[in-house]
Structures are given as C-alpha cells and as structure tokens.
Amino acid sequence: MTACKEWEAAISDRVMGEVEGSEQEAFSRHVETCAGCSAELAAQMAFQASLVLPAKPLPGELNAWPKVARELAPTPRRSRSMSFGMAGFLAAAMLVLGVGLGGLMVTNSPVDGPRLVETSVSEEDRYLTFLEEAAPLLLAVTNREVPELVSASFLGSEALAAEQRAAERLADVARGLIDQLEDTGRDREAQLVGELELVFIQVANLSRKQDAGSLQILKAAIDNRGLLFQLTLEELRHLPEPQDGGV
Amino acid sequence: MANSDEQVLLSRAKNGDRLALKALVERHQEDVFYLALGLLGQRSEAEDAMQEVMIKAIKALPRFRGDSGFATWLYRITHNTCLDHIRRQRWSKVTDSMDENPGLAEHWQTPDPTDDPGRVTASAELGRELMQAMDTLTPAERSVFVLRQFQELSTRETAEVLSRAEGSVKNLLFRAMRKLREAMAEFDDSSGHREASL
Numbered sequence: 001m002t003a004c005k006e007w008e009a010a011i012s013d014r015v016m017g018e019v020e021g022s023e024q025e026a027f028s029r030h031v032e033t034c035a036g037c038s039a040e041l042a043a044q045m046a047f048q049a050s051l052v053l054p055a056k057p058l059p060g061e062l063n064a065w066p067k068v069a070r071e072l073a074p075t076p077r078r079s080r081s082m083s084f085g086m087a088g089f090l091a092a093a094m095l096v097l098g099v100g101l102g103g104l105m106v107t108n109s110p111v112d113g114p115r116l117v118e119t120s121v122s123e124e125d126r127y128l129t130f131l132e133e134a135a136p137l138l139l140a141v142t143n144r145e146v147p148e149l150v151s152a153s154f155l156g157s158e159a160l161a162a163e164q165r166a167a168e169r170l171a172d173v174a175r176g177l178i179d180q181l182e183d184t185g186r187d188r189e190a191q192l193v194g195e196l197e198l199v200f201i202q203v204a205n206l207s208r209k210q211d212a213g214s215l216q217i218l219k220a221a222i223d224n225r226g227l228l229f230q231l232t233l234e235e236l237r238h239l240p241e242p243q244d245g246g247v
Numbered sequence: 248m249a250n251s252d253e254q255v256l257l258s259r260a261k262n263g264d265r266l267a268l269k270a271l272v273e274r275h276q277e278d279v280f281y282l283a284l285g286l287l288g289q290r291s292e293a294e295d296a297m298q299e300v301m302i303k304a305i306k307a308l309p310r311f312r313g314d315s316g317f318a319t320w321l322y323r324i325t326h327n328t329c330l331d332h333i334r335r336q337r338w339s340k341v342t343d344s345m346d347e348n349p350g351l352a353e354h355w356q357t358p359d360p361t362d363d364p365g366r367v368t369a370s371a372e373l374g375r376e377l378m379q380a381m382d383t384l385t386p387a388e389r390s391v392f393v394l395r396q397f398q399e400l401s402t403r404e405t406a407e408v409l410s411r412a413e414g415s416v417k418n419l420l421f422r423a424m425r426k427l428r429e430a431m432a433e434f435d436d437s438s439g440h441r442e443a444s445l
Contacts, residue, residue: 009417015424016395018402040425047428052377053397054284057277062294064276065269068301 003040004030011037015044070172123180127189130173131235134196137166138228141203142219160206167203174200192230199227253317261308272301275318278398279325285393286329288378296332300325315407322398322408326390333386380430388423391416 003011010027018024031037140163174197181190202218222228256274259267279300283293303324311320381389387409394405395416406413 008421009414012417012421012424013402016402016420043428044421044424047424047431051396054281056281059277062276062280062297064279064298064301065272067298068272068305069269071298071302072305 001036001039003037004034007031007034007037011041011044014041015048066169123177123184126173126177127181127193128235130170130177130193130196131231133166133173134170134200135228135231135235137163137170137203138196138199138222138231141199141215142222142228144215144219164204164206167200171197171200171204189234192227192234195225195227196231254313257308257311257313257317260305261311268305271317272305275321276301278318279321282322282325282393282398283329285397286326286389287332288381292332296325296328300328303328319404319407322394322400323410326394326408330386330390376431376434377427379434380427383426383430384423388419388426391419392423392427395420 007027007030010023010030013019013024014027027037031041174193178190178193178197181187181193199218199222202214206214253274256267256271260271276297280293280297283296283300284290287293287296300321304321307324311317315323381392384392390409391405394400394408395402400408402413402416405411406416409416411419
C-alpha cells in the first residue's frame with residue numbers, strides 16, 4: 001500500500017514539523033481515511049526520529065583562512081632552479097605558490113574581487129619567523145619513536161593531521177622566502193630553507209597508510225643533514241644585539 | 248549574530264578590509280564544511296571544498312548584491328562546487344572508499360561520554376548505514392536531504408539555494424526519505440541474515 005502521490009509534499013511537511021496551513025488541515029482529514037498515507041506518514045516519522053546525523057565540527061577545528069589568504073595573494077615570481085633532487089616529487093606536490101602569512105593586507109580589485117597584497121614585512125623577519133615555526137615541527141618529527149609511528153591511533157590521527165597542515169603551510173611560506181633570500185644573495189640561508197621545504201613537503205604528503213619506514217627515512221634525513229643543528233645555529237646567529245644597559 | 252552586523256562586515260569586506268574578510272570566513276566555514284560533508288561524504292574532500300568555496304566567494308564578493316542572504320548565496324556556491332567534485336569523482340566512490348578515508352562514518356554524532364559503549368557502536372553503525380543509503384539517492388534528492396536535515400534549512404531556503412520550486416523540494420525530500428528508509432531496512436535484513444547464518 002502506497003501513499004497518494006498528491007499528498008507526498010504534505011507528508012514531507014508533516015515529518016519536518018511544518019503542521020500549519022490549510023493544506024495540512026486537509027491532509028489531517030485525508031490521512032484519517034487513507035491507510036496508505038497513514039502508513040507512510042508513520043514510517044517516515046519513525047525514520048526521522050531514528051536519524052543519526054554527523055557531528056558538526058567543533059569550534060576551532062577548522063581554519064580555512066590561512067589557505068584562503070595565500071590563494072588570494074599575488075603569485076610570487078619563481079626563478080630559482082632546484083638545488084637538489086626530487087624535482088618530480090616537488091612538481092607533483094607543488095600547490096599554488098604563496099607568500100608568508102605574516103603581514104598581508106587587502107586591496108580591492110573591481111575585476112577579481114578583494115585581493116591580498118604583501119606589506120613591507122622584512123625578509124629578515126620572515127626568515128626568523130619561519131625558523132621559529134619550523135623548529136617545533138622538526139622536533140616533533142624527529143622525536144617520534146617507532147612504536148608510536150606504527151600505531152593505528154597515530155596514523156590518521158588528528159595529531160599527525162595537524163602536523164601535516166602546519167608542514168604544508170610552512171612549505172608554502174618557504175617557497176616565497178627562498179626567492180627573496182636568493183635575490184639578496186643569501187644563498188646559505190636559502191639552501192637551509194630549501195632543505196626544510198623538502199622535509200615539510202614530505203611530512204605534508206605522508207599518506208594515512210604510511211608505514212613507519214618512510215617516517216624513519218625522513219627522521220634519518222633530518223639527522224644526516226644536521227637540520228636541527230643548522231636551524232638552532234641560525235637562530236643564534238640572528239639573535240638581536242644586546243642594547244646598551246641590557247643585562 | 249545580527250543581520251545588520253553581517254551587512255557591516257560585508258560592506259567592509261567588499262572594500263577590501265582584511266579583518267572583515269577573515270571574520271566572514273571564520274563565521275561561515277563550519278556551515279560550509281558541514282554542507283560539503285553531507286554532499287561529498289568525506290572529510291578530506293569537504294575540507295578541500297570548503298577552501299575552494301571561500302576563495303570563490305571572496306573573489307565573487309563584489310558581485311554579491313544581497314538579493315538573497317549571504318549564507319544562502321554561500322550555500323549555493325557550496326552546492327555547485329560539490330556537484331563539480333561529484334561529477335569528477337562519481338557518487339559510488341564515496342562509500343567504496345569509506346574504509347580508507349575517514350568521512351561521515353568517523354565523523355558521526357559525537358557520543359555522550361556517559362553513553363554505554365554498545366550504544367555508541369550502534370550509533371556509528373547507523374551512521375555508516377545512512378551514508379551508504381545516501382548513495383542510492385539522486386543528486387537532487389541528496390541535495391535536498393542534506394540541506395533540510397543537515398543544515399536544517401526551511402523548505403523556502405532550500406528552494407532558494409537550489410533554484411527550485413518549494414513543491415519540488417517537498418517531493419524530493421519525500422522520495423529521499425522513503426528511499427533511505429527502504430535502503431536501511433534492506434541493510435538490516437541482510438545483516439540479520441548474516442547473523443543468522445553464523
């Protein structure tokens with residue numbers, strides 16, 4: 001026994017709690033005498049009551065803005081060549097080139113909508129901010145022990161996902177920064193940022209089915225290149241000079 | 248949040264105010280994500296769609312005249328963006344890959360910590376079944392179901408997002424609910440048969 005075609009919309013309204021209006025009054029009279037509509041209404045009401053919907057995202061769980069800001073920023077010029085291998089891997093992983101998150105503002109373009117443009121945040125500030133943000137992520141990767149890496153709870157976990165998002169963002173920042181550093185002849189700094197960029201791209205691209213092997217290789221690469229040591233050294237080199245009267 | 252507050256934000260955003268743009272994105276990102284999750288079924292795809300929608304919306308902001316509400320306009324962009332994703336990837340892949348990709352099944356209604364574990368598991372199972380059942384819907388039925396049930400939009404708002412008549416929205420919801428109910432009853436029958444044969 002099926003519901004009457006002409007009353008389907010009324011059943012839908014009733015199930016969704018819309019019970020006002022003359023049509024609903026007419027439907028109430030109809031349903032008293034129509035077994036098909038009565039059965040369908042009861043079945044849909046029961047189904048509605050049993051529906052289990054997905055949880056809404058928690059406050060702070062999503063953060064679309066950094067990527068949106070980067071996408072809207074003007075694309076920086078790319079001139080450098082790859083300093084070492086994995087060009088194919090990088091090409092595949094390369095997203096839209098971005099500038100650092102720090103110091104973005106917006107101007108209005110009548111054609112393309114509001115666009116973000118770079119402000120005058122200095123290259124030095126960008127470099128130091130990058131190092132500051134890179135250090136904890138590198139530490140997080142190198143400090144992981146094998147049992148944790150292979151555990152099902154870690155692979156695909158929010159902790160790893162958060163690290164991957166941070167790595168993706170830092171890789172984007174690195175690309176803009178390398179061009180700036182090379183343009184001003186700071187090749188040593190550009191090389192360090194380039195190596196960190198590769199590490200971050202690899203972290204960002206770890207698949208959920210990643211076995212411990214790739215992470216182990218990554219840890220070894222960070223170790224072999226002395227990246228943490230270089231990074232700490234750079235931070236020390238760029239510490240501000242003590243001011244007069246400083247302790 | 249008051250509508251006038253949103254108007255002020257929109258006006259500032261159209262003039263290129265970075266903070267206003269950021270505030271608009273942050274205010275609407277959860278709703279956009281949740282709608283995309285319902286339409287696409289996978290969290291990672293929904294996040295990508297959310298980013299894409301926000302970028303499209305900001306670029307198109309100067310053309311937003313306010314004929315509909317900003318949220319309605321954003322939902323329309325989300326819906327069209329998700330349909331593009333679906334056209335590229337086909338509906339069937341959504342549930343085929345659920346075991347490998349945390350989508351709706353992982354994101355199912357957060358259980359109360361005091362719930363007993365058996366009930367929580369049953370809830371997650373129901374979620375998976377509904378997700379699979381949603382795969383039997385046509386794109387139009389699925390869109391109406393998600394907008395009405397997930398986003399809790401009214402018939403009028405749903406009609407506005409989808410550019411359909413209200414009567415059409417009601418009929419599509421009726422069909423969607425009936426199909427889902429029948430599909431889930433079949434799952435119950437087949438799982439009952441499986442259990443019986445063990």
